[in-house]
Amino acid sequence: MNVEVTYTCIVLEFSRGPSYVVTCIGVTQQSRGNWDCPGEKFMSEELASVSTCPTRKRGEAATRPPAGMPYLPGGISERSPPWPAQRPSSSSRQDPNIIVDAEIYFKNQSNPSNSDIVRTFYTDVKENGFGNLIVDFGSIKSNNITVDLLAPLKVTVQFLITDGFEYGLTETTSSAYKERYAQINGWIEPVLKKYYTNTSKGPSISFRNSDGWIQAKLEYEFDTTNIVPSGNITNTILASTRPFIYVKYTLEVNDIPAKFDVFPYSLRIINYEFTPQLSNRSSVQFKNFSERVANAIQTLFTNKNGFTEVYVPKLSKGSIICSTEVTFLPGTTTNSSVAEEIRNGYSAIEATGLQLIPVSQSAGSQDSFPPFAIIIIVFCSVALLVLLVVIALLWKTGIFSRARRSFSPNSHKYIDISSLVLPHTRI
Known part of the structure; x- marks a missing residue:
């Protein structure tokens, strides 16, 4: 039919x-x-x-x-x-x-x-x-x-490690590169093989200096007919046991970043002196002090819903200003709640040996020392400095000595004003 x-x-x-x-x-x-x-x-x-x-x-x-x-x-x-x-x-x-x-x-x-x-x-x-x-x-x-x-499936993973960068990581034959390569691949490859079993090519791993920290990028290729959403791989990596501290919100799988809310907050530590090494993120001094601050703040949020981690990306002078980042899962808290929790936890932080002052700032909070007061102080300081410089120059040129002699009664260079004829004024 x-x-x-x-x-x-x-x-x-x-x-x-x-x-x-x-x-x-x-x-x-x-x-x-x-x-x-x-x-x-x-x-x-x-x-x-x-x-x-x-x-x-x-x-x-x-x-x-x-x-x-x-x-x-x-x-x-x-x-x-x-x-x-x-x-x-x-x-x-x-x-x-x-x-x-x-x-x-x-x-x-x-x-x-x-x-x-x-x-x-x-x-x-x-x-x-x-x-x-x-x-x-x-x-x-x-x-x-x-x-x-099918062509091999490419999977790219990258993240920022909070360890100090060393230039040996740019040489694939160096012991520093080989050690870090084995450490990272031993962590990430088992995670990916939960989804993709057949590796067609060994991973390519590169490192670069990111302001003193290590930016790592991994590229894998798999022979597979399946494709797994990048979000599934991201969640599995985040839930896995890591061999080092990395900044979780910098994690990207196939150029898709992990989703976190990041809340910045600054603390001023006054019982420690700032040293040049603390401005270098690759130094041992920076690593030790930043981890101490991060651990002290982390205890305030351990039981908070959605809390993930605390990072200290920067230390600066005055005495030591710690720029911190408190991270949460998206939508689980607000900036004001984080700032209030830290202000209420000053005593707990000081119990760890870090002495704070009450003018520490956070994003969204207001410092008790107004900005215009700083401008006035700076202006007055500059004016006073200029005045002192002028006085020093006048003293050096002898102007003060000549002026003193001119107005002295014993000076022979005084002016006799009695001989001066003044004009008559009619009243």
Whole structure:
């Protein structure tokens, strides 16, 4: 029995990855007679964000996408119908298979590779299914890339380590590089292998100096058909046991940063003298003192919901001003709450041997010493200094001595004003 088959394209959008949305155009068969197929009704009931395109028959040219929607490079165009000439026939009931062509558009000007597209579709269908339809995974293809021809999947991880940077880390043959490489890879690789088992290439790890601390970047490649959301990997890394202290809010997986709220706060420690080494984040003195301050503040927030960690990114003179960062999970607290907690905890911090003064500042708090008073003090100090310099110069030139002699009664250079004739004034 010959059956006239028409094809209706159903647009299905599903998010996959951080910056693009895959738009899949599914094709359903409709015919005259007793053809058993799901049809548009099933598609609209089971799939989210469904809309229908104009009905067209096999061989008809595809409708051009809406204005502003770019074609996938090498994909369908007006000159290239979506139905290749050699394709299994669906004109008889004995061959009910359906071939689906997809026109894929991307948001935010992203341009994923064909391997990314195949992995995305493969992973989504494998995890979530495609309604009650059975998909032949081997048939998934984007241009010439199939599941068997996928390029290795690249996973990039980077973060900031609060250890002092040493220049041996830039030389891959140095003992400092090898030791740090083994330490980091021994931590991150087992985390990634929970999701990707087959490593196609050993990790590439690079280090750079970030104002005295170590910025680490790791690049892995895996032979896999799956793609895992970067957020899942980020959460697993954050929950794992770390071999050193790193700044958690600097963690990025595939350029997607971990999400934290960061609250800055400054403390002035007055019972310690500032030394030049404390301004160098790579020095032992900075590391020891900053960790002491961070630990003292951390005890104030240990039982607070959403609290993660305290960092001290900077120490400056006066006596020692500690710039701190208190981090929380997003939306779990406010800046004013953090500042109030620290002010109320001054006695607990001082119990650790760090003596504070009550004018310590935090973001959102107001110092009891007004800024205009500082300006007045500076101005008066400069004026007094200038006056002292002028007096010193006058003294050095002998002006004061000559002036004293001029006004002395014993001086022979005095002026006799009695001989002066003054003009008469009439009254």
